[in-house]
Amino acid sequence: MEQLIRIRCKNNGQSLDVKTGSTLEEIAAMLSLDMEFGPINARVNNKVEGMHYRVYNPKDIEFLSLHDGSALRAYTRTAFFVLNKAAHELWPDCTVVIDIPVSNGYYVDIRGLDDNRKITPDDVHELHRRMDEIISAAIPIHRHETTTEEAIRIFTESRSFSKVRLLEGSGSLYTTYYDIDGYIDYYYGSLLTNTAQLTLYGLEPYYDGLLLRVPSRDDPSRLGQFIRQDKMFEIFKEHHQWQDILGLRTVGDLNAAIKAGYSPTLIQISEALQEKKIAQIADRIASRRDIKMVLIAGPSSSGKTTTCKRLSVQLAVNGIRPVGISLDDYFLDREQTPLDASGDYDFEHLHALNIPLLNDQMNALFRGEEIELPRYNFQKGKGEWSGKRLQLKGNEVLVVEGIHALNPELTAQIPDNQKFRIYASALTTILLDNHNYIPTTDNRLLRRIIRDYKYRGVSAQETIRRWPSVRRGENRWIFPFQENADAMFNSAMLFELAVIKQRAEPLLEQVPENCAEHAEAYRLLKFLRYIRPIPETQIPPTSLLREFVGGSSFEY
Numbered sequence: 287m288e289q290l291i292r293i294r295c296k297n298n299g300q301s302l303d304v305k306t307g308s309t310l311e312e313i314a315a316m317l318s319l320d321m322e323f324g325p326i327n328a329r330v331n332n333k334v335e336g337m338h339y340r341v342y343n344p345k346d347i348e349f350l351s352l353h354d355g356s357a358l359r360a361y362t363r364t365a366f367f368v369l370n371k372a373a374h375e376l377w378p379d380c381t382v383v384i385d386i387p388v389s390n391g392y393y394v395d396i397r398g399l400d401d402n403r404k405i406t407p408d409d410v411h412e413l414h415r416r417m418d419e420i421i422s423a424a425i426p427i428h429r430h431e432t433t434t435e436e437a438i439r440i441f442t443e444s445r446s447f448s449k450v451r452l453l454e455g456s457g458s459l460y461t462t463y464y465d466i467d468g469y470i471d472y473y474y475g476s477l478l479t480n481t482a483q484l485t486l487y488g489l490e491p492y493y494d495g496l497l498l499r500v501p502s503r504d505d506p507s508r509l510g511q512f513i514r515q516d517k518m519f520e521i522f523k524e525h526h527q528w529q530d531i532l533g534l535r536t537v538g539d540l541n542a543a544i545k546a547g548y549s550p551t552l553i554q555i556s557e558a559l560q561e562k563k564i565a566q567i568a569d570r571i572a573s574r575r576d577i578k579m580v581l582i583a584g585p586s587s588s589g590k591t592t593t594c595k596r597l598s599v600q601l602a603v604n605g606i607r608p609v610g611i612s613l614d615d616y617f618l619d620r621e622q623t624p625l626d627a628s629g630d631y632d633f634e635h636l637h638a639l640n641i642p643l644l645n646d647q648m649n650a651l652f653r654g655e656e657i658e659l660p661r662y663n664f665q666k667g668k669g670e671w672s673g674k675r676l677q678l679k680g681n682e683v684l685v686v687e688g689i690h691a692l693n694p695e696l697t698a699q700i701p702d703n704q705k706f707r708i709y710a711s712a713l714t715t716i717l718l719d720n721h722n723y724i725p726t727t728d729n730r731l732l733r734r735i736i737r738d739y740k741y742r743g744v745s746a747q748e749t750i751r752r753w754p755s756v757r758r759g760e761n762r763w764i765f766p767f768q769e770n771a772d773a774m775f776n777s778a779m780l781f782e783l784a785v786i787k788q789r790a791e792p793l794l795e796q797v798p799e800n801c802a803e804h805a806e807a808y809r810l811l812k813f814l815r816y817i818r819p820i821p822e823t824q825i826p827p828t829s830l831l832r833e834f835v836g837g838s839s840f841e842y
Contacts, residue, residue, distance in 0.1 A: 289305070291303070296346060314328075339476075361483075381720065391498055391500070404495075425481045433459065455816070486506070486508075540780065557779070565603075580686070611685070645699035709771035711778075827839035
C-alpha cells in the first residue's frame with residue numbers, strides 16, 4: 287500500500303494527500319493552479335526549493351510565479367545554463383563568464399574563441415539561434431546529488447576549475463549539479479525542469495561581449511527595460527581588471543588566498559585602492575574652482591556616510607573646507623508630505639522636501655550672502671529655524687548627501703557648473719564561480735542587517751521584511767539618476783563578505799522558520815557558507831566597513 291503524506295498549499299488553502307517522494311512539479315499538476323507566470327519554484331516550509339524537489343514529510347507549500355524574486359532568479363539561472371550549453375556546443379574550448387548585472391540584464395564575457403578574438407554580432411546571432419533550438423527541443427533538466435568529492439572530480443574532468451575551487455572550499459559533504467542532455471553545470475540555487483519553460487529572453491551584442499536579458503519582475507510578459515549604464519559598466523570592468531592582476535576573480539580564489547594567509551595583504555591593497563579613488567575624486571573637485579556643491583547619492587547601505595567623511599578629509603588635503611548640509615532639515619511640514627499608495631506619508635518622495643527653499647538658500651550662499659539654516663522637528667513634524675547662520679568662505683564647498691542628491695529636479699535652480707555629483711554603491715565584483723555571480727543587493731542587505739542590529743536593535747527578520755520597500759524606493763528615486771554622476775565610487779571590497787559573514791550568520795540563524803522572511807535568511811546563510819572568514823580585527827579603523835561592524839575612527 288502506497289504511503290501518503292498531507293500537503294497544505296498556501297496558494298489556494300487546499301490540503302492534499304500525495305504519494306511520498308512526489309516532486310513539487312507533480313504536486314502542482316494535481317492542484318491545477320491558475321498561475322499566469324508560474325509555478326516556477328516554491329517555498330517549502332519557508333525554504334525556497336525547485337520543482338525537482340521531492341516531498342517525504344508533511345509540508346506547507348507556496349508555489350511562486352515570476353513576480354517573485356526567488357522565481358525570477360531560478361528562471362535567470364536556467365537561461366544562463368542554456369546559454370552555457372549553446373556556447374559549449376558552438377565553441378567547445380571557450381570560457382563563459384556570467385559577469386556583470388547591468389542595463390537590466392547580465393553582461394556575458396566569452397573568452398577563448400579562435401585566435402583569442404572578441405565575440406562578434408554574427409557570433410551572438412548564432413548563439414541566439416542555438417539557444418532557441420535547445421529551448422524548442424523541450425529538453426528535460428535533470429538534478430543530481432553526489433558527494434562533493436565526486437563533483438570535484440566531474441568538474442575537474444570538464445576543466446571547470448572555478449567550480450572546483452569553490453567546491454573545494456565549501457566544506458559540504460554533498461553537492462547538487464544539473465544536466466541538459468549530458469551537458470553538466472553547477473548553480474547556486476534551483477533551476478527550471480525543462481528548457482521549454484524559458485519562454486522569453488533576449489540576447490544582443492554589448493561592448494566586447496553580450497547582454498542576456500530576462501523578463502521584468504513587474505510584467506513578466508516583456509523583457510526588462512534596456513537602460514544605458516555606461517559609467518556603471520566601466521566601474522565594474524575597471525575592478526575586474528584589477529582583480530585579474532591579483533588573481534582573485536572568484537570566491538574560490540578568495541578562499542585560497544585566505545587559507546594561505548594573504549588576507550592582511552588583500553585588505554591593505556583593497557583599502558589603498560578605495561582611498562586612491564576617493565583622493566582622485568577630491569583632486570577632480572579641487573581642479574574646478576567653480577564647484578560650490580558636492581552631491582553624494584547611493585542606495586541603502588552603500589557606505590555614503592563614510593564615503594562623505596573620507597572625501598571631506600581628501601578635500602581638506604587639497605585646501606578645501608567641506609561644509610555639510612543635511613537634506614533632512616528641508617522636509618516639508620508633515621501635512622504637506624505626499625502620500626503613498628497605502629495613504630501613508632511617503633517621506634522618501636522627492637516632493638517631501640522643500641525644494642524651493644533649498645535652491646533659494648544654496649544660491650544665496652553661492653552669492654556670498656549669509657543664511658539661517660532650517661532644522662526639522664521630527665517630533666512635531668514641522669520645519670523651524672535653527673538659529674545657526676552660515677556664510678561660505680572662499681575655500682569652502684557644500685557637501686550634500688541623500689537619496690535624491692543626483693535627481694536634477696532637486697537642484698534645478700543651481701547652475702550645473704557649480705555642482706559635482708558622486709554616485710556611491712557597493713558594486714560586488716567577485717563571483718562565486720564563472721557561472722554564478724553575487725547580486726550587489728545581497729551585499730548591501732547583509733551590511734544593513736548587521737548595522738540595523740548593532741546600532742538600532744532591529745532584528746534580521748525585520749530588516750529583511752522592510753527590504754522590498756527599501757528597494758522600491760531605490761528603483762524610483764536613485765537608480766534612474768545614477769548615470770547623471772560626474773564620478774562613481776565602488777564601496778564594495780573583495781574581502782568584505784569574509785568579514786561580514788561572522789556578524790551576519792548568527793543574526794540570520796535567529797529568523798524563525800515559521801515566518802516568510804526565513805526563506806531569504808536561509809538563502810543568505812547558504813551563500814555565506816561558501817566563504818572562509820576573516821577576523822574583523824584585521825580591518826583598519828578608517829575602513830568603510832567599520833560603518834557597519836563598528837569600531838570606526840570617524841564619528842557618525
